[in-house]
Amino acid sequence: MIDCDVHNGWDSARVLLPYLDRSFRDYLDRGELPGGRDSFPHGHRAWLHPEGYMRYDTLPPSGGAPATDYAYMCEQLLDRYDLDYAILLGEEGMEVSTLANPYYASALARAHNDWVLDTWAPLDDRLRISITVAPQDPEGAAAEIRRVGGHPSVSQVVVTSGSQRPYGDPFFHPMWEAASEMRLPIAAHLGGQGGVNANPTGTGPPTFYWETHAMLCETGMGHLASVLAHGVFERYPHTRLVLVECGVAWLPAVLWRLDADYTALRKETPWLKRLPSEYAHEFVRVTTQPLERPRNPDALWTALDDIGGRDMLMFASDYPHWDFDDPFTTRFPAEWRDAVLDGNARALYRLPAARPREEAAGAGA
Amino acid sequence: MRVLDSDTDGRVTACREDELGDGERLLLKVGRRRIGLFRVDGRFFALHGVCPHAGGALCEGPLTGTTRTADDFFGFEYEREGRVLRCAWHGWEFDVESGQSLADPGLRARSYPVRIDDGAVVIDLRPPRRTTT
Numbered sequence: 244m245i246d247c248d249v250h251n252g253w254d255s256a257r258v259l260l261p262y263l264d265r266s267f268r269d270y271l272d273r274g275e276l277p278g279g280r281d282s283f284p285h286g287h288r289a290w291l292h293p294e295g296y297m298r299y300d301t302l303p304p305s306g307g308a309p310a311t312d313y314a315y316m317c318e319q320l321l322d323r324y325d326l327d328y329a330i331l332l333g334e335e336g337m338e339v340s341t342l343a344n345p346y347y348a349s350a351l352a353r354a355h356n357d358w359v360l361d362t363w364a365p366l367d368d369r370l371r372i373s374i375t376v377a378p379q380d381p382e383g384a385a386a387e388i389r390r391v392g393g394h395p396s397v398s399q400v401v402v403t404s405g406s407q408r409p410y411g412d413p414f415f416h417p418m419w420e421a422a423s424e425m426r427l428p429i430a431a432h433l434g435g436q437g438g439v440n441a442n443p444t445g446t447g448p449p450t451f452y453w454e455t456h457a458m459l460c461e462t463g464m465g466h467l468a469s470v471l472a473h474g475v476f477e478r479y480p481h482t483r484l485v486l487v488e489c490g491v492a493w494l495p496a497v498l499w500r501l502d503a504d505y506t507a508l509r510k511e512t513p514w515l516k517r518l519p520s521e522y523a524h525e526f527v528r529v530t531t532q533p534l535e536r537p538r539n540p541d542a543l544w545t546a547l548d549d550i551g552g553r554d555m556l557m558f559a560s561d562y563p564h565w566d567f568d569d570p571f572t573t574r575f576p577a578e579w580r581d582a583v584l585d586g587n588a589r590a591l592y593r594l595p596a597a598r599p600r601e602e603a604a605g606a607g608a
Numbered sequence: 609m610r611v612l613d614s615d616t617d618g619r620v621t622a623c624r625e626d627e628l629g630d631g632e633r634l635l636l637k638v639g640r641r642r643i644g645l646f647r648v649d650g651r652f653f654a655l656h657g658v659c660p661h662a663g664g665a666l667c668e669g670p671l672t673g674t675t676r677t678a679d680d681f682f683g684f685e686y687e688r689e690g691r692v693l694r695c696a697w698h699g700w701e702f703d704v705e706s707g708q709s710l711a712d713p714g715l716r717a718r719s720y721p722v723r724i725d726d727g728a729v730v731i732d733l734r735p736p737r738r739t740t741t
């Protein structure tokens with residue numbers, strides 16, 4: 244089983260100091276910080292979770308913040324659910340997208356990547372790393388993807404779903420080009436709703452945390468439509484888009500709409516050779532958490548099946564966050580389980596084939 | 609986590625009455641069952657430790673209060689201080705006495721009867737007796 248959304252944290256963003264470019268080290272060391280000495284520089288969301296966004300039981304007994312203690316992460320997640328792989332996405336690092344200064348944002352992303360490759364990647368072969376880039380600096384993001392994208396632990400590039408414009412926009416193409424060259428997917432993970440980024444929904448700012456959280460799927464819809472319309476995968480066929488934590492139930496409805504409108508107005512985007520839904524089926528993957536739970540579960544799977552959802556969905560728990568999905572209790576149709584809990588992610592991230600369970604248990608090192 | 613056995617009658621003696629202060633809890637494992645015992649205003653309540661939402665650690669979240677709307681609709685009034693248990697996973701709110709979900713009338717965490725027997729706190733794990741007429 245592969246978990247495609249696991250967060251690894253830190254107790255203080257000052258862990259980045261030794262990794263940060265000398266010119267920017269003073270910014271983090273002595274510069275203004277939004278949340279005090281140990282905080283990470285980013286434009287914070289205006290929607291504050293009234294209980295904090297961590298599961299209450301994830302505080303490590305050793306002290307420190309949730310998901311900072313590898314042993315406790317093993318106990319609560321990796322070993323408990325017998326995961327083959329966990330795709331780490333960091334915690335606040337991807338929020339560099341909210342900063343106005345693209346050079347500082349890219350320097351922080353580089354420091355984050357060197358830190359995570361130095362400290363987390365060597366801990367366990369089951370941990371796979373998502374490298375953070377600053378999308379508001381597309382050339383810097385491209386350079387960073389080429390710099391560390393070949394590290395054997397690196398499985399993908401991650402940016403926030405909050406952005407200044409949708410990711411298919413030609414402004415971002417240097418980032419897609421580099422990802423395609425390095426054979427890496429780009430994941431847009433829920434977040435980055437603050438700073439210089441656009442409002443999370445098109446109507447203007449929502450009010451409450453739960454209202455906003457439920458509607459953040461809209462950012463996923465916007466990026467999906469944009470990368471399909473701009474022909475990102477025609478131009479850069481060796482990358483993929485992964486939508487993380489943006490919901491899945493809307494996917495069929497949006498693809499049906501995109502197909503219909505494209506069919507009428509194909510001439511606006513003559514570079515496309517196939518229907519949007521066909522590109523999506525081949526090039527877009529969507530993580531399941533937090534999985535929508537209709538009263539009749541079949542309502543979800545019937546609609547998803549129509550667009551080939553079994554090939555597109557990948558299980559994610561979002562450990563240690565408050566909206567965690569438990570792989571043992573989250574229901575998937577029996578015929579979908581192998582693909583969604585394992586096979587789709589294994590193919591996307593080119594992870595070694597699963598060993599039969601008995602052999603895995605019997606094998607030594 | 610205190611590991612205990614139940615007696616043959618399906619009762620378990622969890623602790624002495626004075627072991628828990630108000631607002632405190634004891635997490636128990638009785639056989640394969642997890643239970644949270646809470647003391648609220650001198651009374652004891654026991655809830656099944658596995659959350660009815662998605663199997664999370666129900667009894668490890670904060671015991672707190674909550675808000676209800678004030679008479680003018682848009683106001684907030686704080687109420688039920690120390691009587692609302694928030695699940696440690698997704699934070700769903702349950703009444704610590706009845707196990708009733710605050711948001712969903714159709715959802716309830718299992719609660720066990722508790723009595724004080726000569727200073728000992730005894731939880732009754734037997735399935736609720738069906739009333740036959």
Ligand code: FES
Binds near residue numbers: 659696
């Ligand atoms: S498992 Fe308890 S609120 Fe979800």
